Amino acid sequence: MAVGGGGGQPGGGGGKPDYSIRISKSRLRVDKHRRTKVRLACGPTFKQLCRGVVTLRRGKHSMGRKSFTITANKNRNVTVRIKKSAYKRLKRKGKIRTTIAVVTRGSDGVLRKKTRHVTMVRKTAKKAKQKQ
Numbered sequence: 001m002a003v004g005g006g007g008g009q010p011g012g013g014g015g016k017p018d019y020s021i022r023i024s025k026s027r028l029r030v031d032k033h034r035r036t037k038v039r040l041a042c043g044p045t046f047k048q049l050c051r052g053v054v055t056l057r058r059g060k061h062s063m064g065r066k067s068f069t070i071t072a073n074k075n076r077n078v079t080v081r082i083k084k085s086a087y088k089r090l091k092r093k094g095k096i097r098t099t100i101a102v103v104t105r106g107s108d109g110v111l112r113k114k115t116r117h118v119t120m121v122r123k124t125a126k127k128a129k130q131k132q
Helices: 082-092
Strands: 021-023 028-029 033-041 049-058 060-073 075-081 095-105 109-124
Touching: 021 028, 021 109, 033 049, 033 060, 033 095, 049 075, 049 082, 060 075, 082 095, 082 109
Parallel strands: 028 109
Antiparallel strands: 021 033, 033 075, 049 060, 049 095, 095 109
16 A cells, blocks of 8 residues: 655646736835836746836826846836926826836747836935934
C-alpha cells in the first residue's frame, strides 16, 4: 500500500502568460514642478523589457505624456510632467478627474491598451519638524 501523495505540478494553471498592464494608483499627487508618478507593471515582453507610452488625458485634451522602458514583471514609477495649463487648472480647482492611458506591445507582438480613471491632486508640502 503506497502512502503519500500525488506528485504533479504545484500551483495548477500553466497555460498562457499574463501580458496585462497594471496601473497601481487611484490618486496622482502633482508636485510644484508639475511632476507626478504613475505606478506601472507589465507582463512578459520581448527581450524582458516593457516599452510603451503613458498619457494623461482629460476628455480629448492631453495633459502630459511620457515614454517608458521597464523590466518585465516589475513595478516601476514613471514620472510624467503635466502641461502648464493643466497645472493652473489643478491649482484653481483643487482636484481633477483624469484618465491614464498606457499603450505597450507584448512579446507576442500584440498592441495592448489599458486606461484607468484617477483623481489628480496637488502634493502638499511637508511640514518642518518643530524643535522642542
